[in-house]
Amino acid sequence: MSRRADIVVVGAGVVGACAALALARLGAEVMVLERRAPGAKAPTAGVLGEDLRTLALSPASIALLAELDVDESDWAAAGCPYGAMEVWDAEGTGNLRFTAEEIGVAELGRLVPHHPLAFALWQTLEREGIACVTGAGVSGMEALGGRSVVRLDDGSEVEAALVVAADGGESRVRSLAGIEVSSEDTGQRAIATLAEIERPHENTAWQRFLPTGPLAFLPLPDVDGRHRVSVVWSLDTDRALAMEALADAEFAAALSRAMEGRFGAVLAVDRRVGFPLQQRHAQTYRAPGVVLVGDAAHVLHPMAGQGVNLGLQDVRVLRDELRRPLRGPGRALLGDPDLLYHYERIRRGENAIMLRTMDGLQRLFAAEDPGLRWLRNEGLRRVGDLGMVKRTLLRQAMGLDSTAGEPA
Numbered sequence: 001m002s003r004r005a006d007i008v009v010v011g012a013g014v015v016g017a018c019a020a021l022a023l024a025r026l027g028a029e030v031m032v033l034e035r036r037a038p039g040a041k042a043p044t045a046g047v048l049g050e051d052l053r054t055l056a057l058s059p060a061s062i063a064l065l066a067e068l069d070v071d072e073s074d075w076a077a078a079g080c081p082y083g084a085m086e087v088w089d090a091e092g093t094g095n096l097r098f099t100a101e102e103i104g105v106a107e108l109g110r111l112v113p114h115h116p117l118a119f120a121l122w123q124t125l126e127r128e129g130i131a132c133v134t135g136a137g138v139s140g141m142e143a144l145g146g147r148s149v150v151r152l153d154d155g156s157e158v159e160a161a162l163v164v165a166a167d168g169g170e171s172r173v174r175s176l177a178g179i180e181v182s183s184e185d186t187g188q189r190a191i192a193t194l195a196e197i198e199r200p201h202e203n204t205a206w207q208r209f210l211p212t213g214p215l216a217f218l219p220l221p222d223v224d225g226r227h228r229v230s231v232v233w234s235l236d237t238d239r240a241l242a243m244e245a246l247a248d249a250e251f252a253a254a255l256s257r258a259m260e261g262r263f264g265a266v267l268a269v270d271r272r273v274g275f276p277l278q279q280r281h282a283q284t285y286r287a288p289g290v291v292l293v294g295d296a297a298h299v300l301h302p303m304a305g306q307g308v309n310l311g312l313q314d315v316r317v318l319r320d321e322l323r324r325p326l327r328g329p330g331r332a333l334l335g336d337p338d339l340l341y342h343y344e345r346i347r348r349g350e351n352a353i354m355l356r357t358m359d360g361l362q363r364l365f366a367a368e369d370p371g372l373r374w375l376r377n378e379g380l381r382r383v384g385d386l387g388m389v390k391r392t393l394l395r396q397a398m399g400l401d402s403t404a405g406e407p408a
Helices: 014-025 059-067 114-127 174-178 236-243 247-258 307-327 336-367 368-386 388-399
Strands: 002-010 032-036 056-057 081-084 084-089 095-097 109-113 131-134 138-144 147-152 155-167 182-198 204-210 213-223 227-237 266-269 275-284 290-292
Touching: 002 014, 002 131, 002 147, 014 032, 014 059, 014 114, 014 155, 014 307, 032 155, 056 059, 056 114, 056 307, 059 109, 059 307, 081 213, 109 114, 109 213, 114 131, 155 174, 174 290, 182 213, 182 236, 204 227, 227 236, 227 247, 236 275, 236 368, 247 266, 275 336, 307 336
Parallel strands: 002 032, 002 155, 032 131, 084 204, 155 290
Antiparallel strands: 056 109, 081 109, 084 095, 138 147, 147 155, 182 227, 182 266, 182 275, 204 213, 213 227
């Protein structure tokens, strides 16, 4: 069986679903391929919340969801807005605090469990009448007469002018397109879980830089008066595996010590999900008939919580670059790599800066040299004292000074 569309989006995670919705708004006939449609229950659901995986959505990302008519009532109640962010060095006195008030906005962002948002996006795809094919994965792909033919492992085929690879860090489409990836193993592993804490989180995102890796406590809504946070703890691989194996009470005590007891006792912890930390960057974001977005193009350390936001900025710029051909006579040329030159130039450059920044910060805060320790503490203090620099960094992190264009 063969199907046809203008654009095929492979992967219906947050970035892929938004790409499909954004391009369909431009008049493209879009088809989505997703092996497993999201069900009503998260596969990583825990006992302290809806999902152990959380996303830190920037205001720019939240604005994109609104543009795409993704109903906030379907996902926002599970999340928690935060108006401040504080980072500090465990090996010194340097600390840095950002607040929404400093740049005149209501919030810095919103912590959202992954699954409610992914499920809301899937429902939006169905409501918009975008064809979604499930139950089969991509097994092959080839160019045929200026179009791409995607073969699925159930024997069916999909033909399109352009294939948008949104199928994650291990992208099958990227591999089939012959796009190589620069990859760096950080030697670390991240532990994600939820925790109940004794004292309020103050709607603040907290991050402590330890010699063994950063530890983040990210705010979630209180439940029945109980204060909850999403935890992401990056550690050297052996140490992380040992932490994952601890009994709950031992792990809770280790968390409390690592956060200097700032929130009192850690009263309860959920099951842990661990994953190796790698930084990856595709050497190009485009090939004949193929374009990469999100983790298929770039994977970075979760230290800054910017992964999904970078992916959604990809979607914005891709939409802007395809607006003219989709609304004009150039629809048949969607697969021409030259058409996507500006998309790659803009997004690959910005993402490369973020990847290098995360790599540099990780190395700097892991350094034991006394001189470097002094330098990073002094740097935190100086950024905190320089209001203009601080505000600029904050606006960039929030996606308020981006290359994204106007809504469709």
